[in-house]
Amino acid sequence: MLTLVKEGDKGDIGPLQEYDRRVNSGILKDDEHQRGIIQNLQRLHDDLANYQAPPVRHPTVEALKPSKSILGSLFGRKNAAKGTIGPIPSNLPRGLYLYGDVGSGKTMLMDLFYDTLPKSVKSKTRIHFHNFMQDVHRRMHKMKLEHGNDIDAMPFVAAEIAEKGNVLCFDEFQCTDVADAMILRRLLEALMSHGVVLVTTSNRHPDELYKNGIQRESFIPAIELLKTRLHVINLDSPTDYRKVPRPESSVYHTPLDKDANPHAEKWFYYLGDPEDAGKPPRSETQMIWGREIHVPRVSGRCAWFTFDELIGQPTSAADFLELVRTYDAFIVTDIPGMTLRQRDLARRFITFIDAVYEARAKLVLTTEKPLEELFVSREEIQETVGSSEVAISIAGDSVSDADGIDRVKMSSLFSGEEEAFAFARALSRLSHMRSKEWVERGLDPGEQGGGQG
16 A cells, blocks of 8 residues: 655654554553554654655666677577666664564554654555565566576566555564565565665564575575664553453354354454454455455454355465465354265365465354364264274364274375374364463453454
8 A cells, every 4th residue: 555645644643642642542551561662663754854864776687688708609698788786875763563463452552653654755655564575576577588597587577566655664574485585685675775665564473484494594594684773662461451351162063043143143253353343344355366365254353254164165275375465363153063974175174274284363153063073074984994983072182092093094084194183183273272371372462352453
């Protein structure tokens, strides 16, 4: 989103003044830890008030093409492109990297900073980091299609982006893709060379980004750049001001009834935006690689689907990964028991569970069958294993006892060892996600409701 700041904007009110106004009006609860963080926002606000970004210098396409030397051509090598990334201005204000768990107030703090940027900031851009990187890859791909694969598209793309924002605000900075990891250092450095000030939120410290990723060593310079050019601030606070009582369980075994979901309603209020309470839920449409995914009920960062709306559609792992980047909590109702005849639905649902678990999001389910019978019926287990006493229990943190799960794995219920393992892992993860520790982790300090990542 690009916003051109006009003369009439309230650029003279800083984050700290706006925070005090919201506290005094009862919108927010005063919090010492949060106030300390906002003082950092205020310092950057003051720096920006006295900062003039340099004019963006666009490199020519010719300068970005590789040059060939006689010696290089003999050995099939090409010299680097003549157009290089310039130095970072000495007067560039140091940006901010705000990290914390889901619900630590990242969105509220970014809103506060973005809405009170001083008048000296002529243009500002705020965008979800995942969407930003997709746009960067599209731009670079277009450049290579037009000018050949050998062109160094990065400086050109960075200049285009810098033209649109003196201050660039990222929501949910993360790196999960090797293609992103390989270009991020040069991209960030190129943006800074044009005088762009970066402010970003993230769920993790820079040192934890792209952990265990492919060729992570290529990403380390990007981490060091973030730590040296941005103030890294931990948002997590021991204070918990939640005013909405937490429902007792996050998994309910209930008859299928699309007209009555009292458990889901309670969780939707608890995990959603409290300002939405009593209002009809809104719907949203997410664009995922050119396809539309309809999200029927949304409150804050909480999304509510029926099983048919989410799993009964031709959704894929890519869809689920995009959804967990956009939402922090999910409610899935009317989940039927899945027998061998619904194997494809079971596999798709397990893929969704894995995506939610890896993203550390919250999950609430209403199911027709107990969890231990969710993916395969008791009758099928009995017929295949030859015992009516198959011990699959997720009452605790363990999925099952060893004998019971081994007998299921050896049965013909599963097409192979990997499928049996996925079944067991899904039950284990569902058990973990229904624990009090998982449900209450990272809930929003200082505000009612949750999901305000």
